[in-house]
Amino acid sequence: MKRHWFASALLVGLIGCGQSGGGDTGPLEGFVCGVDGQSYTVEKAAEDEREVAHRGKCDQPMGCGSVAECFAGDQCVPHDGSNVCVPFPHDCSCVGVFEPVCGDDGRTYINVCEARCARVDVVFEGMCKDDPCALVDCAPGFVCEQGQCVPEEGCDGDGDCEPDEICIDWPPEEPAYCVWVGCDDDEQCRPGETCVIEDICRAPAAVGPCDAAFPRWFYNFQT
The missing domain is CATH 3.30.60.30 (Wheat Germ Agglutinin (Isolectin 2); domain 1)
Structure with a gap:
């Protein structure tokens, strides 16, 4: 089957070697x-x-x-x-x-x-x-980096968080981030979060193997 480029009904294509293509610069x-x-x-x-x-x-x-x-x-x-x-x-x-x-x-x-x-x-x-993050929708508390959702940075203590949030550093090897506390059910949490044990609103665990996922349950770090 021949593949031709037509001005009005074209097949998509790119260029190669030689000198006849209307310039040799560009991606x-x-x-x-x-x-x-x-x-x-x-x-x-x-x-x-x-x-x-x-x-x-x-x-x-x-x-x-x-x-x-x-x-x-x-x-x-x-x-x-x-x-x-x-x-x-x-x-x-x-x-x-x-x-x-x-x-x-x-x-x-x-x-x-x-x-x-x-x-x-x-x-x-x-x-x-x-832009590998353009199609990635991360849960609250996470940001996209290189196409992957990672914990949001930006807190050294509870004072860096919004009211009713606390700063946690779990897992220890990951940057600290803010989570919402004081919930009674999921409806009191932000979209994408779940009210879990100790009244903390938490985003779902990451999708993938267990060694790549973040723990779903957290201790109350205020105690």
Whole structure:
């Protein structure tokens, strides 16, 4: 099956080696390698209706360990002893522009049109990997760092916390953070928290193996 870039109904793509692609600067993801062995920008490949071999420059392919590392709609296929991202046809009629956006499904789309065609909402402009915390919703008392929820820093004592909160340092190896005390049931806690033993509002334990999760129960550190 041939893969061509069409100005009005295009397959997504990047550029490779060679000198015929409308400039050789810019991110690797903004290029495709043509079957003629020349590298083109996404826009140039679409404009000239070039048949595309893979994303990235011809001498610097856009590699992938899985399809999740490619643009949404691409395939991760073997090429010269490794795997590369290859654009595949779809039913969208989108202009060939490289303006990547991150969708709420955690996938990067080559432009807004591609995301809309897939019925996906855009979270922000750019590659999803540029902001790993954009799609992470942490419970109260936690903040996102490098895509992971970690205890929120910022208290050396109860005086650094809001009223009805105390500063705890559990687990000991983690920074101290504030938790709400004085609850009788879950309805008195903030969204995402549970009223646990000793009247402390606590966020649920982390998802994952036990050695990666935070304990659900805490002592009352006021006693």
